[in-house]
Amino acid sequence: MKAQLSSIWNSSLKLLKEAVSETSYEHWIEPLKPLGIHEGVLYIKMPTEVHLEIIKSMHLDHIQEAVNAVSDSDLRLELVDYNEPVPACLEYNVSYNTRSDDAVTLNPKYTFSSFVVGESNRLAHAAAKAVSERPADAFNPLFVYGGPGLGKTHLVHAIGNKIKETRPDYNILYVTSEKFMNEFISTIISENSTIEFRNKYRTCDVLIIDDIQFISNKDQTQVEFFHTFNALHESNKQIIITSDRPPKEIKELEERMRNRFEWGLIVDIKPPDLETRVAILKKKASEENFAVSDDIMFYIAEHLKSNIRNLEGVLKRLMAYNVLMGKPITMELADEAIKEFLNNSDDPHINTEYILSVVANYFNVTSDEILSSKRTQEIAYARHIAMYLIREFTNLSLPKIGKELGGRNHATILNGINNIKASIEKNEDTRKIIDELVKNLENRE
């Protein structure tokens, strides 16, 4: 397979050299690294974020044509971003030699200093710092949960990077639970590899396991992970876990596993507020030496609220437009880039009417009752929740929200929103209700 891979790639490079300009070839194509072929897909690693953007927008067709011309079968191309691990399907034959793994999988860019702290992630950040300073002593396990693209992986890599820096002799393993499962499956066929696998996972000093929810309905993998967890915990080694939800909401997770996750500290990361989103954008832009005006930063941050990966995506897209096509960064260009990244949760079509209907349905009342002047406790609470969600999901000003909510004044709306904000801080139930409603809003047909 390796011989086939290098022969296809080398022959493709020859064609590509003819097909594109010398500069493009040298800058963008030559540094690409073919990782492997699996089930008709050729995986190509991008050395930097800018390569990914440039290849996608300018050279993907060239590469596809060249690969088609030199291979017997149709191969689809899959671009692997610089910070993504080698796809699990290419990894079945990896050796379980532990020491080199951490260097490959911990992203050196994900550090505490590149992580922006705001209200939404303050506790998670503080806990992560404590664990990085006192592994296995502060909180064990540390369980970090939150929605997609909110910085869980970044934070746990930061712990790994910090420990690596301060304790170079530590053996740190970072793995997604999917990779853990794939490696575990491949051990089933040979006793030797089972020993190697257990050696690898049960003797490390720090195990970071990402997206644990993935193993929820995988019984055998859960059992293996349970024993791994016990072995590490008993020998006082640090375990760090991430998930898209808290342990009690992971369905089909064994009770004994759930129980162990609760031994240490469970912290969540919430979607960041506007100021934090702007601060993240500024940080990312300055890391790339990319100048964007404050107006445009705010504009992007106001439109993309629930996933930082999308914020970054817009910035990268603007960089590509700017670097490749020499386009000046304007509001219109930002708008164009934003449209490509708007997902349901940032969808401008989540409007007042829709939010009202979802909230009314949840509380088993009608939209009209929320709009009315009724003051029963339940309706007033539902009304405040609606105010809060409308503010979060739309760009409406307070007076506009007031107008759409039955002609209330802006002070009433502000009061309602502040009530919910305060309640989220001190009342677990309100936070849960908001989380559920956000899911309902995002999952609309």
Ligand SMILES: Nc1ncnc2c1ncn2[C@@H]1O[C@H](COP(=O)(O)OP(=O)(O)OP(=O)(O)O)[C@@H](O)[C@H]1O
């Ligand atoms: N507070 C932050 N400061 C700086 N960058 C951040 C922050 N939060 C997230 N990011 C960036 O957003 C991107 C997505 O973050 P990350 O991959 O850590 O999210 P995640 O929560 O693990 O998502 P998923 O559950 O989808 O895997 C990363 O590039 C990360 O650097």
